[in-house]
Amino acid sequence: MGAAARAFEHRVARLGGGAFLFFSAIFFLLPLYVMIVTSLKPMDEIRGGHLLSLPLAPGLAAWREAWSEACTGVACEGIGGGFLNSVRIAVPSTLIAVALGALNGYALSFWRSRWTGWVFGVLLAGAFIPLQVMIYPLVRLTANLGLFGTLPGIVLVHVIFSMPVMTLLFRNYYRSLPRELFLAARIDGGGFLGIFLHLALPMSLPMIAVASILQVTGVWNDYLLGLVFAGRENLPMTVQLNNVINTTTGVRLYNVHMAATLLTSLVPLAVYFLSGRWFVRGIATGAVKG
């Protein structure tokens, strides 16, 4: 086969690859496009026009309505309140879970005792038990603690369910660090907390970023636990979104529903975009040997 023929074949292959990527992108972006376009149209235009056509006079009326007027069951106050609830649930659930996960991972990787293997095995098993199995026992537990249907209650439940994964993440990360660092800190006189706060935690910035992304998006996207444990006053955005969409009185306000859905998914999207940069920076500064 000649060089020219080979070059031609390469070009065809590259073209084919490009085409595949292009169509995959369209396939995944099309629903998002429909949602954005629909949320910017008034109802008349939605009924009359085509699903894919651009809005004639784009407006944010549906977004406003979704935020502050849409009916979630009986009350018609929009999902803005749910947004605040979700923030109030996600922030402490993330801070506490990441802090505890880091502490657990640190203890399991550097302060090994003969129980370490057991503790780790139990945690690992915990990561694979389906969440639904534990809901009823947890309802009893939080009820006995007087936390059922309260903000601390739902935060506690989120923290409990995140422990296996958070611990695993940090344990594996600390395992990958040179053990000599830890030994040097021991000889320098560092204790359990001293080494954790001064050495381990500052070194785990990339892992803190990863764990925070996972936990924020996980808690934000949660529906089941919020529905069961949060209580009437603290229902997260996802539960309210479901209520908005399933309210059956009157016409289906597609534009409001699309806007509410987009509003609900804004936070996870923002987290991904903002933390990606931190992620890379954290890894780049983690070098031990030059």
Added chain:
Amino acid sequence: MSVAGLRLRGLTVRHGASEVLHGVDLEVEEGEFLVLLGPSGCGKSTLLHAIAGLVEVAAGSVEIGGEAMTGADPADRNIGMVFQSYALYPTMTVERNLSFGLRVRGMARAEVAQRVSRVARMLQLEDLLRRRPAELSGGQRQRVAIGRALARDARVFLLDEPLSNLDAQLRAELRRELKLLHARLGATMVYVTHDQAEAMTLATRIVILDRGRIQQVGEPGEVYARPANRFVAGFLGSPGMSLVAGRLEGADGMPVFAGERIRVPLAGYSFASAMPAAGAELELGLRPEHVTLDAQAPTRARVVLVEPLGSHQVVWVESGADRLCAVAEAGARWRPGEETGLRIDAGAVSLFARGDGRRL
């Protein structure tokens, strides 16, 4: 008698069921540069970690500066350790690396600053205090690692193969820097390595370890010239001693080593203990520099391999069933297959028992 910098008695360490160190006894004088030398897996790093308190000791005792420290926490032993990777804290500046051990002990801020500046001056780190470890050269990192121990006024410095992941040129340079530093500080240092050039050049005394036991302790020249057993003879020197099997002949007045072809008069040899009886099975140890090739010599040999090294060349020869190596001048033209003779410096040989390999 001066206070020993470090004293080990019957130190035994087990990893699970297997014993890694079998009752090590060792004393290190104040200000000494002691090198633990041995092949990989001989237990030298384990020994260092046992001194530091980083591994559990199954039996025996550790004394540092005259105080019993066998079960003490690493933090309370007043030791400094320099690791193979230097283990500088990557997120901290040089200044905070130096002060970490003081800060976690809750020392007053003024005293911390004063100690850090003293150490920085001593090690010429003053211009580097704001840098992070990733921005330092190998030599600078080594000085920071030593500075961490200095800042805490450590009584004993433990160094775990600190030069082994550097390239050859930098290694030789840092070796010299380390020797000068030790001369200047006069600190007690215990240094682990598998590199005999480092051991020979740095040590005031060398400890040779093999399979969890001390084989020999002595000054570098002594260990090199009078190895305590066959293992030390083969391990030290590059290449190591050539060993020739034979027996002792002509008892009393004129003992002679008699091998297959090689005969060496032993009249000048000082036996480590009583001279064995005639007919005893021996092994003769020969350093390459004590074997010379001379076409006129009566002990016949054939050249097998020539290794030119610039300043000299190492020539491997076969004499009957014995294979040994000799040192020849750089200019000499030896070719494989060539017939020649051997001349042996009878005053510099070593004798080992053929059974247990101990020096006779």
